[in-house]
Amino acid sequence: MTNLAIAANGLRKSYGDKVVLDGVDLNVPQGTIFSLLGPNGAGKTTAVKILSTLISADAGQVHVGGHDLAADPQAVRAAIGVTGQFSAVDGLITGEENMLLMCDLHHLSKAEGRRVTAELLERFDLVEASKKPAASYSGGMKRRLDIAMTLVGDPRIIFLDEPTTGLDPRSRHNMWQIIRELVTGGVTVFLTTQYLEEADELADRIAVLNNGRIAAEGTAEELKRLIPGGHVRLRFSDPAAYRSAAAALAGAAQDDEALSLQLPSDGSQRDLRTILDRLDAAGIEADELTVHTPDLDDVFFALTGATTVPGQNNEPKEAVR
Amino acid sequence: MSSLSLALRDSSTMLRRNLLHARRYPSLTLNLLMTPVMLLLLFVYIFGDAMSGGIGGGDRSDYIAYIVPGILLMTIGSTVVGAAVSVSTDMSEGIIARFRTMAIHRSSVLIGHVIGSVIQSIASVVLVGAVGVAIGFRSTDASVLEWLAAFGLIALYALALTWIAVGMGMVSPNAEAASNSAMPLILLPLISSAFTPIDSMPGWFQPIAEYQPFTPAIETLRGLLLGTEIGHNGWLAVAWSLALAFLGYRWSTASFKREPK
Numbered sequence: 001m002t003n004l005a006i007a008a009n010g011l012r013k014s015y016g017d018k019v020v021l022d023g024v025d026l027n028v029p030q031g032t033i034f035s036l037l038g039p040n041g042a043g044k045t046t047a048v049k050i051l052s053t054l055i056s057a058d059a060g061q062v063h064v065g066g067h068d069l070a071a072d073p074q075a076v077r078a079a080i081g082v083t084g085q086f087s088a089v090d091g092l093i094t095g096e097e098n099m100l101l102m103c104d105l106h107h108l109s110k111a112e113g114r115r116v117t118a119e120l121l122e123r124f125d126l127v128e129a130s131k132k133p134a135a136s137y138s139g140g141m142k143r144r145l146d147i148a149m150t151l152v153g154d155p156r157i158i159f160l161d162e163p164t165t166g167l168d169p170r171s172r173h174n175m176w177q178i179i180r181e182l183v184t185g186g187v188t189v190f191l192t193t194q195y196l197e198e199a200d201e202l203a204d205r206i207a208v209l210n211n212g213r214i215a216a217e218g219t220a221e222e223l224k225r226l227i228p229g230g231h232v233r234l235r236f237s238d239p240a241a242y243r244s245a246a247a248a249l250a251g252a253a254q255d256d257e258a259l260s261l262q263l264p265s266d267g268s269q270r271d272l273r274t275i276l277d278r279l280d281a282a283g284i285e286a287d288e289l290t291v292h293t294p295d296l297d298d299v300f301f302a303l304t305g306a307t308t309v310p311g312q313n314n315e316p317k318e319a320v321r
Numbered sequence: 322m323s324s325l326s327l328a329l330r331d332s333s334t335m336l337r338r339n340l341l342h343a344r345r346y347p348s349l350t351l352n353l354l355m356t357p358v359m360l361l362l363l364f365v366y367i368f369g370d371a372m373s374g375g376i377g378g379g380d381r382s383d384y385i386a387y388i389v390p391g392i393l394l395m396t397i398g399s400t401v402v403g404a405a406v407s408v409s410t411d412m413s414e415g416i417i418a419r420f421r422t423m424a425i426h427r428s429s430v431l432i433g434h435v436i437g438s439v440i441q442s443i444a445s446v447v448l449v450g451a452v453g454v455a456i457g458f459r460s461t462d463a464s465v466l467e468w469l470a471a472f473g474l475i476a477l478y479a480l481a482l483t484w485i486a487v488g489m490g491m492v493s494p495n496a497e498a499a500s501n502s503a504m505p506l507i508l509l510p511l512i513s514s515a516f517t518p519i520d521s522m523p524g525w526f527q528p529i530a531e532y533q534p535f536t537p538a539i540e541t542l543r544g545l546l547l548g549t550e551i552g553h554n555g556w557l558a559v560a561w562s563l564a565l566a567f568l569g570y571r572w573s574t575a576s577f578k579r580e581p582k
Contacts, residue, residue, distance in 0.1 A: 052422045055580045078424035088415035092342050104334040105425050133345075149419070 004063070005030045005157050005188035006051060011060035013046055020046045021057070022212035028205070030156075033179065033189045035203035037196065037296075039304055042209045044192040045085055048161045051190065052082045065157050081155030085162045087142045088149070091135030095126050095145050098134055099152065106153035120148040124178075140171035147178060157188045164198060176202055196296035206296075208303050215303040223299045232265040232275060235288040248282040249275065267291045324426070331426040335433025342407065343441055349403050350441055356507060357396040357449050364388055364516060365456060375517050382457050389453040390542035391515025393446050394535055397479050398506035400445045401486040404438035408490030409499035418581065431573055435483050442479035460546040471545040474558060478538055481562040482506055484569025491576035510535045534561040 006028040013021040020043045028034040038044050049055045051064060053073040062069035065079030082088075089098050096117060103113030121127050124144040129137060134145060143163065150158060160179070164172040179202055182189055193199055199206045200220045207217040216223055234249075235258065236242035242259040246252060252261040265271045272291070279286060343350055364372060365385055373384040411417055411434070420430055450458075463471070486503050493499035512526075513535035519527050530536060537557035544551030 054418060054421055074424050077422055080422065082419065082422040084415055084418050086415040086418075088419035090338070090414070090416045092345060093338070097341065101334065101338055104337075105331060105420075105423055107330065 003030050004028065005032075005065060006034070006190060007063045008051065009061045011047065011050060011062065012058045013043075013050060013055070014058060019212050021050075024060070024209070024212070024214055026051075026207065026214075028188060028190060030188050031183060031186050032204040033183055033191060033202050035199040035206045036190070036192045036209055037199045037206055037300065038192075038194070038209035040194060042304075043212045044194075044209055045161055047209070048082070048084075048159050048190070048192055052080055052159050053077055054082075079155065080157045080159060081150035081153070082159045083143075083146050083150045083161065083163060085165065087146055089134045089137075089142055089145050092133060094131050095134050095137070095141075096121065096130040098145060098149055099130075102149045102152040108153075116152055120151060124148045139166050140168065140174075143167060143171070143175065144178075147175075151182075155187070157190065158182060160189060160191045162192055162194065164193070164195065172198075196300050200296045208300065210304040216299070220296060223296065224294050226299060226302070230265060230267050230291065230293040232263045232267070232272065233260055233288075233290045233292060234263075234275075234279075234286040235260040235290075237287050241284050241286075244282055245279060245284045245286065248278050248284065265291070267293050328426040328429060328432075331429035332432040332436070335429045336436045337433075339407070339433050339437030340440070343437065349406065350400065350445065353399045353403050354396070354445050354448060356399045357392050358452055360395070361388065361392045361449070361452060362456075372516070375521055377518075385453070385457050386459070386461075386547055387543075388516060389450070389458045390546060391510060391513065391535075391539045392453065393450060393475065393542065394478060394513075394538050395507070395510035395515060396446050396449045397442045397475065397482055398510055398535070400442040401438055401479070401482045401506060402500060402503040403441065404434060404483050405486040405490035405493065405499040405503040406496045408434050408487050409493045410496050412491065413495065421581070428574055428577070431487060431577055434487055435480070438483040438486070439476065439479045442483065443476060446475050446479075461548050463546050463548070467545045471542055474538060474541055474545070474562075477559065477562040477566075478534075481534075481565035481569065484566050484573060486569075488569045488572035488576065491573050509533055510539075514539050534558075534565060537561060 004027055006026060008024065008026040011021050011024040011026070012019075024043075024047060026034070026036075026047070036044050036047060046055070050057045051062060051069070053069060053076050056070070064076045067075040067079065069076050089095075090101065093101070099117040099120060100113055103116055108116060121130050124147065126141065126145060126148065129141060134142065137145060147160075147163070163179070164175050167175060176198070179189055179191070189202075191199075191202065203220065205218065206220055206223060208215045208223070216226060218226075234245060234252075236245065237259065239259060242261075245261060246254050249261060249263060252263045254261060263275060265275070365381065365388065369381040369384050372388075373379050373381055376384060376387050408431075411430075417430065460468075486506060489502045490499045493502055512530050513533060514530060515535065519530045519536070522530055537554040538561070540549075540554040541551055541558045543549045544554070
C-alpha cells in the first residue's frame with residue numbers, strides 16, 4: 001500500500017435502480033498519470049466525484065493521499081485539486097480575481113497570493129485576458145483558467161475529468177503538455193477521457209471502465225497485447241484482379257462489396273514481403289495496401305462491446321502504398 | 322488554523338466575492354429597489370389623499386409618516402429576492418463543485434451570501450429611507466436609543482429574511498424559479514399594516530394581516546420612529562425574526578449539505 005496516491009477498493013454507487021459503479025478497484029502510484037477510459041455514461045465522472053469527496057460511495061474503501069476518504073474528507077480535500085468536466089470558474093469576476101479567490105481560500109498571504117496568481121496566469125498564457133470577466137473567455141481559455149485555479153496551493157494529486165473535451169486540436173496538445181509538466185514535478189494525475197489517443201499519449205496506466213466495471217487495466221502496451229494482432233488490407237478496383245488475388249492468398253477474409261481482402265499480419269517487413277511476393281507471382285497488382293496495427297481503439301471496442309464508431313475505428317493507422 | 326478562524330476567514334473571502342458580484346453587476350439590486358420606491362411614490366402622490374382618509378384623517382404628510390416604516394420593511398423583503406436569485410445561480414455553476422472539493426469551511430459559501438445580502442438590504446433601506454426623507458418623512462422625537470433599536474430591528478429582519486431567501490434559492494432549480502418562490506417576501510408586506518391599518522380591513526382578512534411576520538415589525542418600527550404604541554409587537558417582531566432566521570439557516574445548510582447529483 002506504500003506510495004499509492006489513490007487506492008480504491010470495491011467502489012459501488014447506484015442512483016435508484018441504476019448501478020453506476022459496480023465494484024471498482026483503482027490503484028494509482030504516486031507521480032504517475034492514470035487514465036480512466038470509457039464511453040459516455042460508463043461512470044467515469046461518478047468515480048472522480050467520489051474520489052474527490054464530492055459525493056459518497058455506497059460501498060468501498062478509498063484512500064487518497066494516504067487519508068481515509070470516509071473518515072477524514074477534509075484532509076483529502078487539502079491534498080487534491082479538481083478540475084471537473086464543466087467549467088468551475090466564476091464567470092462574473094475576472095480571471096485574475098478568480099485566481100486571487102483561490103489564493104484566499106488556500107489561506108495564502110496577500111503577497112504570496114499575488115505572486116502565485118501572476119506566475120500561473122503567465123504560465124497559462126492568460127495575462128492579457130486577466131482583467132476581463134471569465135464569462136467572456138473562449139472554451140480553451142476557460143479550461144486553462146480552470147486548471148490554473150486547480151494548481152493554486154500546489155495539490156499533490158490532481159483530478160482532471162475530461163480536460164480536453166470540447167477543445168480544438170491545438171488547445172488539446174497544449175493541455176497535454178501542461179499535464180506532462182505537472183507529473184515531472186512529482187504530482188499524481190488522475191485523468192478521465194473518452195479519447196483513446198489521449199490516454200495512449202499521456203497515461204502510465206490505463207483502466208477501461210465499462211458498465212460500472214473495470215474491463216481491463218494496464219499500460220497502453222499491455223492493453224494492446226490483450227487483443228489479436230493487426231492485419232493487412234488489400235483493395236482492388238478490378239473485380240478480376242480481386243478474384244485472382246483471393247485465389248492466390250488463401251485464408252484472406254473477403255469483402256466482395258468493397259473488393260478488398262484482409263489478412264492477419266503483424267505488419268513486419270518479412271510478413272509484408274511474403275504477401276507482396278505471392279501477389280507478384282500471380283501477376284496481380286493491388287490498388288491499395290494498408291497495414292493496420294492494433295491500437296487502443298481496437299482494445300476499447302473489443303472490451304466495451306462497441307462495434308464501430310464512424311470515422312474512428314475504420315481509419316488505418318499507417319498506410320503503405 | 323482553528324475551526325472558528327477558518328470559518329471567519331473563508332466566510333469573509335466568500336463575502337468579498339459576493340460584494341464584488343454586487344458591485345460589478347448592480348442592476349439586480351437596483352431593479353429590486355424599484356418596487357418599494359415606486360410603491361412609495363404611487364401611494365403618496367397618486368393615492369395619498371384618499372389613503373390619508375383611511376388612517377383617520379390628516380393630510381398627505383401624515384400618510385407619508387404612516388407608510389414609510391412599511392416601505393422600509395418591504396425594501397428588505399424585496400432586496401433579499403436578489404439573494405435567492407444569486408444563490409440559485411451560484412448553485413448551478415461549476416465553481417460551487419470546486420468549493421466543495423476544497424479544504425474550506427463548509428458553510429462559508431452560504432454565510433458569504435447571507436452577510437452580503439444583509440449589507441445590501443441595509444444599504445437599500447438607507448437609500449429608500451433617503452427617498453422617504455426627501456418627500457417629507459420626519460421622525461417625531463426618536464431618541465438615539467430608538468434609532469439604534471430601529472436599525473437593529475432592520476438588521477435582524479434583513480438577516481431572517483435573507484436566510485429564508487437563501488433556502489428558497491437552494492431548492493430552486495434556476496434563477497427564474499428562485500425569483501418566483503421568493504415573491505411572497507415582496508407580496509406579504511402588501512397584506513400587512515404597511516399601507517392601511519388592519520382594523521380597516523374586512524373582518525375575515527384581519528387575522529391574515531395581523532399574524533404574519535411583517536406586521537409586528539412595521540408596528541414596532543412605527544413605534545420607534547413615530548412614537549406610536551408598540552405593545553407586544555416588539556417581542557413578536559424579535560420572535561418572528563429569530564424563528565425565521567433559525568428556520569432559514571437550518572433549511573439552507575441542510576440543502577447545501579445534501580449531495581449534488
